[in-house]
Amino acid sequence: MFFDLTKEIKLEKNSYSRYRRLQALFYFFCFCASLYVAYFIFFPTQEFNFSFLMLTSNKGNALNPRTNDGTLITDGKFQAKQKSYFDASLVGSFSKIKLSFTPNRQSKKPDDSHIALRKSYRAFLYPEGNPIGFRDGTLIKNKSDYYLISDGKLRKFNSLATVAALNFPQTAFLSVESDDELKYNSPGEEISDTKNYPADSIFKINEEYYILNSQGTLKKFISSSAFHSIYDENIAISKNVDFLSNYVLAENPVGFADGSIVTYGTSAYIVSTNRIYPIGDPEIFINQGYNWSDIITVGGDEFSLYTKEKLFTLTSVHPDGTIFFTPDSGEWYRIENLRKHELPSKKIASSWLKKKPITVSAKSLEVLGGCDLKKDFFGNYSCLLPLNDTEDSAGKYYEFTFTTKDDLKIDNLNLLYEKNMTIQNLKLALRNMILKIKARYGIQTTVQ
Amino acid sequence: MQIPNLFAKLNNRIYPKLIEKETIIIMYKLLHDSLFMVLVFFILTLIAEAVLPGIIISHIGFSKIIITILLNVLLLRIFAKKITPEKVSVNTAPQKKESKKIIISFILLGVLLIFNSQLEMNVFLNLFFLLACLGIGYLSYQILFHEE
Numbered sequence: 001m002f003f004d005l006t007k008e009i010k011l012e013k014n015s016y017s018r019y020r021r022l023q024a025l026f027y028f029f030c031f032c033a034s035l036y037v038a039y040f041i042f043f044p045t046q047e048f049n050f051s052f053l054m055l056t057s058n059k060g061n062a063l064n065p066r067t068n069d070g071t072l073i074t075d076g077k078f079q080a081k082q083k084s085y086f087d088a089s090l091v092g093s094f095s096k097i098k099l100s101f102t103p104n105r106q107s108k109k110p111d112d113s114h115i116a117l118r119k120s121y122r123a124f125l126y127p128e129g130n131p132i133g134f135r136d137g138t139l140i141k142n143k144s145d146y147y148l149i150s151d152g153k154l155r156k157f158n159s160l161a162t163v164a165a166l167n168f169p170q171t172a173f174l175s176v177e178s179d180d181e182l183k184y185n186s187p188g189e190e191i192s193d194t195k196n197y198p199a200d201s202i203f204k205i206n207e208e209y210y211i212l213n214s215q216g217t218l219k220k221f222i223s224s225s226a227f228h229s230i231y232d233e234n235i236a237i238s239k240n241v242d243f244l245s246n247y248v249l250a251e252n253p254v255g256f257a258d259g260s261i262v263t264y265g266t267s268a269y270i271v272s273t274n275r276i277y278p279i280g281d282p283e284i285f286i287n288q289g290y291n292w293s294d295i296i297t298v299g300g301d302e303f304s305l306y307t308k309e310k311l312f313t314l315t316s317v318h319p320d321g322t323i324f325f326t327p328d329s330g331e332w333y334r335i336e337n338l339r340k341h342e343l344p345s346k347k348i349a350s351s352w353l354k355k356k357p358i359t360v361s362a363k364s365l366e367v368l369g370g371c372d373l374k375k376d377f378f379g380n381y382s383c384l385l386p387l388n389d390t391e392d393s394a395g396k397y398y399e400f401t402f403t404t405k406d407d408l409k410i411d412n413l414n415l416l417y418e419k420n421m422t423i424q425n426l427k428l429a430l431r432n433m434i435l436k437i438k439a440r441y442g443i444q445t446t447v448q
Numbered sequence: 449m450q451i452p453n454l455f456a457k458l459n460n461r462i463y464p465k466l467i468e469k470e471t472i473i474i475m476y477k478l479l480h481d482s483l484f485m486v487l488v489f490f491i492l493t494l495i496a497e498a499v500l501p502g503i504i505i506s507h508i509g510f511s512k513i514i515i516t517i518l519l520n521v522l523l524l525r526i527f528a529k530k531i532t533p534e535k536v537s538v539n540t541a542p543q544k545k546e547s548k549k550i551i552i553s554f555i556l557l558g559v560l561l562i563f564n565s566q567l568e569m570n571v572f573l574n575l576f577f578l579l580a581c582l583g584i585g586y587l588s589y590q591i592l593f594h595e596e
Contacts, residue, residue, distance in 0.1 A: 012470060026481055040507055
């Protein structure tokens with residue numbers, strides 16, 4: 001009576017052997033089912049769907065189909081020879097994406113319509129804006145000339161004596177050899193007044209830091225860590241308390257550098273202008289390219305300076321002030337007003353950055369792959385986009401560009417991310433699981 | 449008409465004609481096997497979710513597993529009513545030791561799951577909650593199942 005859970009229930013001999021056969025069949029079925037469950041744990045698929053017929057059924061802003069100017073497409077109409085976009089954000093490495101379009105019965109068919117894919121950070125795919133020069137307040141030495149970046153302008157000190165008279169610390173001047181690096185800040189009025197400080201001069205009074213703004217008022221930094229998130233210690237001119245009586249103090253203090261990561265309580269936040277964005281979870285933190293070592297712990301008074309925005313998730317775009325670095329091309333970019341501005345040199349970048357930048361491949365701006373839609377067995381129009389499943393590059397944002405030859409009306413749009421069943425993918429999945437378990441139990445702080 | 453009554457009426461009408469008594473017993477025994485497997489899956493899911501949250505429930509929701517268990521128990525109850533007493537042999541062998549082992553292992557599993565679920569909490573506070581949970585569990589058992 002091996003493995004009979006109901007030994008008390010008697011059966012005739014024939015019936016009992018029938019039960020045993022059925023029991024064996026049932027356990028075989030369970031074994032197959034467990035293999036199937038293991039399959040979708042180790043080789044998961046991820047599906048995104050957008051129905052143009054039932055807009056309310058679409059979760060959040062899934063796929064976000066939009067025209068070239070960013071207008072959301074809600075009627076399913078795609079214009080001929082016009083680029084349209086849709087996107088998805090997800091973590092993990094996948095082998096292929098199956099894209100499937102269900103055209104409306106009255107519509108022309110999307111045969112040979114082309115889809116191209118780019119994968120990066122969403123903000124890094126912003127159009128490029130004008131390059132940015134040094135940050136306000138930066139002190140620069142070029143050959144024998146001394147400069148201050150004041151109100152965005154490059155202002156030259158008329159002599160070294162003026163620098164000395166105003167007590168600007170010699171060690172704080174950033175040595176710039178090339179004139180090219182100076183051209184990104186427009187030239188401003190020469191500094192010759194030894195009595196009055198120019199705008200963006202920085203002072204240290206009683207262990208507190210102040211910056212002089214263009215209106216002639218002194219703005220206090222909310223804390224020492226806020227100051228150090230923007231400037232180096234040696235840039236500040238030491239002054240006595242009496243100095244404060246010469247200026248009007250501004251009402252609002254200066255907070256942390258845009259793009260800083262601060263933590264208050266158990267949550268981490270991204271700072272941008274006067275807003276903070278709470279980060280959903282550690283996985284999002286890592287997958288959006290941030291570093292644990294950059295976290296600054298803040299107090300209630302520092303935290304209250306900001307307005308809390310909605311949760312920063314994997315689909316969120318990096319806020320203004322974020323700095324990207326491309327190790328493969330050695331370029332730096334700063335995000336500002338929906339544009340990606342180049343920081344033309346490492347020195348310019350260092351004037352903006354006191355923490356690690358978000359690294360991203362310059363190649364991620366290029367098209368990763370493409371495919372043409374063909375009619376499939378079920379009457380939909382689909383194509384397969386192969387991906388490199390061994391390389392899970394930085395940036396989890398997939399941007400699809402859709403170009404069609406004719407005007408189309410689409411009823412449904414579907415994306416299916418799949419993973420090939422290979423030993424390599426199995427090893428990768430196991431490795432990621434172990435990493436996640438280690439991260440969960442605090443053995444290791446990185447998760448993929 | 450209440451649903452269980454409807455089931456009972458349908459059973460009375462259908463089973464004697466279509467399904468032999470032996471077949472009912474086979475189905476009853478198979479339902480035990482399926483309940484066993486679903487419970488094993490449920491426990492494994494609990495452990496997997498405790499270690500790596502989302503690993504199973506992102507594919508199969510807990511509600512589906514629980515509905516399957518409840519459905520299985522309901523079917524077992526219906527089939528049990530169809531089994532005549534002479535088909536059941538009363539087991540007189542002492543089983544206390546075996547069931548004690550099972551109970552202890554389930555309590556241990558429960559303790560680990562509760563402790564794990566509050567990992568981010570201070571260890572001593574976590575232990576305090578654990579003791580409180582055990583205390584409440586023991587008192588509830590005493591109230592519900594205590595034999596006078």
